[in-house]
Amino acid sequence: xxxxxxxxxxxxxxxxxxxxxxxxxxxxxxxxxxxxxxxxxxxxxxxxxxxxxxxxxxxxxxxxxxxxxxxxxxxxxxxxxxxxxxxxxxxxxxxxxxxxxxxxxxxxxxxxxxxxxxxxxxxxxxxxxxxxxxxxxxxxxxxxxxxxxxxxxxxxxxxxxxxxxxxxxxxxxxxxxxxxxxxxxxxxxxxxxxxxxxxxxxxxxx
Numbered sequence: 001x002x003x004x005x006x007x008x009x010x011x012x013x014x015x016x017x018x019x020x021x022x023x024x025x026x027x028x029x030x031x032x033x034x035x036x037x038x039x040x041x042x043x044x045x046x047x048x049x050x051x052x053x054x055x056x057x058x059x060x061x062x063x064x065x066x067x068x069x070x071x072x073x074x075x076x077x078x079x080x081x082x083x084x085x086x087x088x089x090x091x092x093x094x095x096x097x098x099x100x101x102x103x104x105x106x107x108x109x110x111x112x113x114x115x116x117x118x119x120x121x122x123x124x125x126x127x128x129x130x131x132x133x134x135x136x137x138x139x140x141x142x143x144x145x146x147x148x149x150x151x152x153x154x155x156x157x158x159x160x161x162x163x164x165x166x167x168x169x170x171x172x173x174x175x176x177x178x179x180x181x182x183x184x185x186x187x188x189x190x191x192x193x194x195x196x197x198x199x200x201x202x203x204x205x206x
Contacts, residue, residue, distance in 0.1 A: 044193070050158040051113055053167045056195040057155065057185050058120065066148035071122040073107045073157050082184075082201075092199060094186050098168040101159030108157065123152065139176040151175040165189050 044052075061067060081099050111122040131141045142152060156170035165188065172182030183202035187195045 046160070046164070049160065049164055049167070049189075049195070053158045053169060053187055053195050054110065054114060054155060055117070056187060056197060057169055057171060058117065060185070060197045065119070065150055066146060067120045068123050068142075068146050068149040068152050069110065069120055070128070070152065070154040071109050071111050071124050073110060073155060092186070092201070094168070094199070095161035095166050098159045098161045098166045098186075099184065101161075102156050102168060102170055104159075105157040110155070121146065121149070139179075151180075167195060 058067065058069070081102075084096050087094065087096065109122075127145070131145065132138050133141075143149070151173040152175075153173045154171065159168045160166065167187040167189075169185045169187070170182070171185055172180065174180040181202045183200065185197050186199040186201075188198045189195055
């Protein structure tokens with residue numbers, strides 16, 4: 001025979017056991033999630049990615065004509081970075097840091113970075129001085145020297161976002177006295193590592 005005083009405490013002990021079992025079952029669900037691992041850095045170096053982006057921009061031209069490209073990364077045109085507000089207004093979803101990163105790096109000679117490429121002639125400073133003499137007829141001199149080319153093309157250094165998943169390149173072209181444009185090419189790294197152009201826009205046209 002259970003004493004009356006002990007009998008009154010039994011329901012309380014049973015309730016404790018039920019609560020403890022329920023708490024143990026819920027503990028994994030209520031426990032804080034483990035910290036998310038930081039994204040792994042790209043397997044390639046910045047220099048390798050920059051060369052790949054330049055090649056992707058050049059190879060995006062499907063006209064088949066000869067490309068004359070200024071050897072220095074100083075662009076032929078002078079694109080000004082667009083504002084964040086303007087990018088939102090035209091519906092461009094792109095990390096703005098990649099565009100601002102362009103101006104943080106010194107100029108380079110593209111021929112030293114990319115070497116020889118099919119259908120590409122790297123225009124040296126000496127050749128530019130022979131074409132752009134300050135006198136009329138620069139485009140005629142350009143076409144006479146490079147009959148297969150229609151324009152002089154130029155590119156800036158490449159800008160990347162922090163994870164190097166997106167890239168931006170200032171580029172411009174000149175095709176005569178009142179003919180030319182300058183702007184940006186926007187690229188994204190694909191899962192297989194390739195860089196593809198996902199958008200282009202001009203901020204100066206003549």
